[in-house]
Amino acid sequence: MKKIIILSLSMVMLFGSCEDAIDLTPQQSLSDQVVFTDPLAAQGALIGIYNQMQDLHVFGSMPQIIADYATDNVNFVGTFTGLQEIDTYTLTAGSGEVNEMWRDTYEGILGANAIIANASTVPTLTAEEAGRLEGEARFIRAALYFQLINFFAQPFQVGNGSSPGVPLFLEPFTGEIVLLPRSTVGEVHQQIIADLDFAAANLPNYNEVTFGFASVQSAQALESRLRLYRGEFAEAAALAGSVIDAGFNTLAADYSFWDTANPEIIFAVVNTAIDPQSNNDAELGSGSFDGYYEGSNQAGRGDCPPSADLLATFEAGDIRAEFFEEDATFSGLPDIFTLKYDNGATDESDYPMIRISEIILTRAEALVAESGTVNTDAIALMNQIRERAGLSALSAGDFASGEELLAAIRNERRLELAFEGHRRMDLLRIGAPLRTAANVPDNAAGGGVGVVAGDDRAIYPLPQREIDLNEGVLVQNPGF
C-alpha cells in the first residue's frame, strides 16, 4: 500500500509540472496586446492593411473586372457562374462575390480604424511619424469606403447623396459587436473627404515615398475622382490641377509603364510574384488582374476579352487599339486580350489604381462640365492623352458645343482607362445606361440594357449574410 502511495505521489508531482507544458504560444502570430506598444509592430499593422488592399475582392481585380463585366467593355467568356450572374444581371443577395467584396473591404477598414485609434499613442513615434502612420491608414480607409459606396449605394446624383450608403464604422473592434445602420451616401462621402484631407495634410509628397505607398498626390488625386463623381467640378478641377502642378507625376512617353515604378502612376497596389502564393494573404491566387485579363495560353484565365463595341470605338491609328494580343479563353477558344496585365504565370502585375492620365482627363472633364463651353485648356489636356496614343491633336474648331467636347473627353476616358475599374461609375455618374441594346455583349442574355443610376440593378445587394446578422439594422437595397 505504501508503494501505491509513493506512486500516486509521484503522479501528483507530474501534474504540477504539466501546467507549463500546456502553456503554449503561436509561432507565426503576435498577441493583439503588444502590436501598438512597439513602433515596428505598429508599422507592420499598417503594412497589413496595404496587404489587405491586394486582396482579390478589394483591389485585387474582382471589383475592378465587375466594372467591366457590368458594362460594355468586355465579353463574359469565363467559367465562374458568380461572374456570369453579374454579366446577365441575375445576381442575388446570396452572391459570393458580393459577400466577399463587403467582408474583405470592411476587414481593411477595421484594420485602418485600429491604426487611426492608436497611432498617437505608439511609444517613441514623433508627431510627424505618428501623423504619417495615421495619414496612410486614413488614405486606405478612404479608398476602401469609396469603393464600397460605389458598389452598394446609388451614385450621388440620385437624391443628391441622400440615398442609403454603407454603415460608417470608424472605431476598432473591441470584442463587443456593434450594429450600425447605413449612413447616407453624402455622409460617407464627407468621411472620405475628411480622411483624404487629413492624409494630404500629413503625408509626404510623391517623390519622398516608396512607390506603391500613399502620398499627398494620391490623396488629392483620389479626392478629385470623388469630386468628379459628385459633380463638384470646380473642386475636382482644382484638386486635379494641384496634382498635375506638383510636377511629380508626368505622362509616360509610351505604354511601357505597366507594372513599373513610373511617375505615370500616382498610386498603385504593388503586387509581387510571392503575393499570390503566400499563404498569409487572404486569398491564394484564385484571381488577379493577370489572371482575368491575360489569355489562358500564358497562364491567365482569359476571362475578359474586349467587347466588339469597345474595339469599334477606337479611332483608326490609335496605338491603344493594337494593345491586345491573340490568345485563348479559359475554355480554349481563340480571342484577344489586353496587354495591360502581362504576367499570367506569376500574377504580379500591379494595379495602377490612380494614373496621371486619369487626373488629366478628370481635370479636362471638370473644366468643361463646370464652364459648359468648348474649353481650350480641356482640349489641351485631352490632346496630351491623344497624342501619346498616336492620334492627332484636336482643336476648338472640332467641337460644335461643350456637350460635344464633354462626350469626346469621356470617350477618351473610356479608351484610356479600360480594364482599370472605372467604366461602371463613369457611366452611372453621368446618367448613361450601363448597356444599350446596341452594345450589350453576347451571352449576356440582354442583361443591363437601359439600366441607369437610380435603377435597382444599377447597384449591388448588401450580402444576405450581413442582412441575416444585423437584426434588421441593415436595410437591403430594393429589388433584391
Add this chain to the structure above:
Amino acid sequence: MRKFLLFNFVLSLLLVFSASAQERAVSGRITSAEDGSGLPGVNVVLKGTTTGTVTDIDGNYKLNVPSEGGTLVFSFIGLASQEVEIGARSVLDVQMASDVTELSEVVVQAYGAQSEKLNIQQIETVGSKDFENFPVVSAQELLQGQAAGVQIAGGSGVIGAPQAVRIRGVASINSGTQPLYVIDGVPLIDGSGTNAQNQATAQLGGSALNPLADINPNDIESITVLKDASAVALYGSRGGNGVILITTKKGSVGEATVFSADYYTGWQTPTVVRQVLSPDQWRQFRANISTARGTPSAPSLQNQGGFNWRNAAIQTGRVSNYSLSARGGTDKTAFFVGGTLFDNEGYQVGNELNRLSGRVNITHEASDFVKFGTNISFTRGITDRFFQENSTGSPLTVGLLQLPVLEPVDADGNVVDAGFGNFIASQEQNLLELTTNRLLGNAYVEISPLENLVLRSDWGFDRVSTFDQRRTLDLFAAGGVATQRDFREDKWLVTNTATYTATFGESTLTPLVGFSFEESDQRRVTAQTSGFISDALPNVASGATPLTTSSQGTNWALWGFFGRVNYNYKNRYLLEASVRGDGSSRFGANNRYGVFWSVSGGWIFSDEDFFPSNSIISFGKLSSSYGVTGNDRITNFASLGLFQAGNDYAGVPGLEASQPANPDLTWEETAQFDVNLNVNFLNDRIRLDASYYRKVTTELLLNVPVPATTGFPSITQNAGELVNQGTDLSLSVDVINSGDLTWTVTANAAYLNNEVTELPEGSSEDLDGNRFVALAAFGQQRAVEGGSVSTFFLNRFAGINPANGEPEFLNREGEVTGTLTTADRVIVGQGIPDWTGGLNSELRYKNFDFRIFLNFVTGSDVYAADLEFNRNILSSGGFNNIVNNLDIWTQPGDITQAPALQSDGLANFDNESTQHLIDASFLRVRNMTLGYSVPKSILEASKFLTRARVYVSGTNLFTFFSDLKDDVGLDPEVSNAGVDPGVAQGETFFTSPQARTFTVGVSLGF
C-alpha cells in the same frame, strides 16, 4: 517535464524489484475446451478467502496462495465453474467448457478489455473476419454498414480520400466532428488543431489528412467503436464524437508459428459518370442557341473533329495486394510480424498509390511479474495525385467541363494545353507526387508488484512525414514551376495506469487509475520557384524566380488523469464509474481544464433464479449509462487575440489582425444518456441488441459568424446546443447450423434525429426569425435552430412551363415565379440521413462460402453544385453541358428537362435551386464474395499448407437509388467538404464517384 516522466518510469521499475514473494505462487493458463484458445477475464479465487485474480487477455493468471493446501475456484459467465485442489502444484492449467453454445468473447475497451457478457459499455466491434481482403485503402471503409449507429460518408473516390465517420450523428456544427482514433493505445495524429489548408494534403485529392491513410488494413485484428458515455469516458476530453479503437494482430504465448500469405488483384471502374455532349451534339446545340437568341456564333466553334475528354479521364484501374505474415509464440514470448505491399492505380488517370507497410508486435514475459511489449509499424506510401476536384487539375472535372471540340494534339501532332487543361499530357508529364512516411507505435512495461495490481507504463509515438513534390512543365506554365513541401508532425505520449482487482465473496471490484501526457509538434517548409531552363530539372533550386519560401510550426499539448471503477456482484449486477480530467493548450487561459465523467449499470436478468432456465430467452442484459464527454477539435490557438505575421506588401513585412481574443474558450460538452437491451434467444442462436440514446451537446465550439463590420468573419465561442437522439439496433441470426451447411445473417439499423436546439443571441436570422449558422463556402446548407445541423435552404425549382418553355421557381408563398431572390429560399432537405444500416449474409456449404453485404441510407439529400455548371446553357460556349440539356422546349405542350433556348429566364435556369438537390437515399450491394477452401485431405497431402482459400469478390456492385435519373451521373456517397464541418455535409462539386472493384484472391496458411 520529461525528467519527471522519466523519474516516474524509474520509480515504477523500482517498485517491481522491491516486490517480494513470501508465499508460494501458482500460475497457469485457462483455455477453452472447445478450441484451446486462452480465456481472458476468468475469475480465479482461493476458495473461502477474498484472494483472487482474473486471467489476462491470453488466459494466463498468477496467484499467491498459502504454502500448503487450498482450492482454486474458476468461474466465468457462460462457462461451467470448476473447483480444483492445488496440492503441491505450482502450475495449474484448466480447460473450461461453455455451458451455453456461444463462447463468450472479449471486447476491447479504453485502457483495458472486458468479457462481452459483462460489458455494460456501448461498443461495436468489427473483427478481421468481417473485412478481410476487402480492397480498401483505409480502415474506415471497413466499418461502412457494419456497425449500428456508425455512418461512413464516403468523401470521394480519389485514392486515399478522407472518410467522414459519424458516430451517432454530428455533435458539432463547425468544429471537428470526427472520432478520436486510437491504435494499440496511441491516439493518432488526425490533423485536428490546424486548418485543413495547412495540412500537407490540402488541395490535392482530398481536403484533409485521413488519419488512417497509412494504416495497413491487413494488420488490423479488430476495430472497436466506443459509442456511449461510459465507453468513451476515459478519453473523455476528446470523446464527444466517439472513439475508434484499433487493435492490431498479435501472437499468443505458446502458439505454434503460423505463416500467412495473401494475394488479391482487382479491376476498378467508377460507379457512375455523368454523360456530356459529344462534339457533334455540342456543335448543333450551339448553333441552335445562336439561331434561337439571334446572336452570331463564332466561326471558331464550328471546326470539325473533337475529342471525348470524359472517357479519356477514366480508365480501368488496377488494385493488387501482397501480404505476408507470421504469428506465434514461445512460452514467454509472442509475436506478430507482417508486411504488405498495396498497389493501386485508380480509375481516374493520374491517380496511383504504392504503399509498403510493415509491422512488428512483440510481447515478452521477463519474469512472473514483469511483462513488456512493443507494437511498431512503418509505412511508406507514394501517391501520384491530382489537384482537388474543385480545380482544373482534376481529370474528371475537366472531362465533364472541357469543350468537346477541343483536341489534345494540334494538326501537326504536337501536344497542346487545351482549354481547361490537357490532363492526358499533364498527368503524364507533370510531377505531382506525395511521399508519406509514417512511424507509429508504442512500447510498454507491465508490472505486478502485488498480485492483484498491474502497473503499466505505455510510451507511444506517431510520426507523419510527407514530402510533396510538384513540377509543372513549360508547356503548362511558361518557364515551368516547381513546388516542394516538407511537412511533418511528431507526437508522443506517455500513459501510466494502475489496475487493481479485488475479489471478495461474490463481488469483484476493479479500480483503474491513470495519467497521460501527450504533445504534438508540427512543422512545414514550402519552397517554390518558377523559370526553368529545362523540363529535365525537377527541383526548386533550378528555378530562377523564388515564389514562396515558407516555414511554419505549431504545437499543442494535453495532460490528464483518469480513473475507472468496475464493480460486479455475482457476475450479474454490474456497476461502473469513470472520470477524466484534462488540461489542454488549445483553450483559453481562464478555462483550460475540464473534467468529464460517466456512470453506468447493468443487470444480467437471465441469470436470476426466478428466470426460467429453459426459456426461449437464453441470455438477457439490461444496461444504462449517463455521462459527459468533451470535444477539443478547434485550431491550436483559437482563444488568443492575434495579429498574424508574414503578410507582406511590396516586400515590407506586415501584420494583420487574424483572430479576436476569447480567453473563456473551453471544451464543448456532450451529455449522453443511453439505455440498452441485449437479449439472446434459442440458445443464443438469435442475438438482439437494441439501444436508445440521447446526446445533448452544449457549449458548442462554434465559429459564430459575426457581421463583417467587426473586421472578422467569425468568432470562436462556446455557444448553442445540439441534440442527437436515436436508436441503434442489431440482430444476428444463426439461421442454419448443421454440419455441412451454416448460414448466418447479421443486420443493423440505426435511426438518428439531429436537431440544433439553441443558437446564441446575435446569430444570423432568416425571414421567419429562425436563427442559423452557415458557412460562406457552403451557402446552400445551414444549421437551423429547431432543425438539422445540415439543413438545405434553397429556392424551389418548379420545372419548365409547358406553355412557354420558361424555367419557373416557387416563391416563399409557393406561387410560381420566374425570378430568383434570396428571400424566396425555404427549408427543403437535409444532408444527414435518418436511417442507416447494413445486412450481411454468410453462407457456407462444405468448402464453399458465399457472402453478400448490403448497406442503405435514407432521408439525406445531396446538393450537386456541379450541375450549376453542366446545366448552364448560356455558358455552353465555355464548358460542356449534360446530355439532359438536349431535352429542350420547342413548342407549347412540351414537357422537358431544359427550357426554350430563346426563353427570358434562360440565365436563371442553372442557378442555385432545388433542381440540383437530389434525394440521396440508396441501397448498395457493397460486397459479394464467393470463396472455396481447399479440403483438409488435400492440404495434408501437401505436407506444407495448413489453409488455402481462393475467392472472387465484387465491391460497390449495384446501387439502387431512390430518386436519381441515371444520366445525372451522381454517386450518393460524395462530399466535397471533406470530413468536417457538420454544417457542410452532403454537397458535391465534381466529387469523384466511388470505385466499383472486382477482385480475385488467394489466401494461404503454412
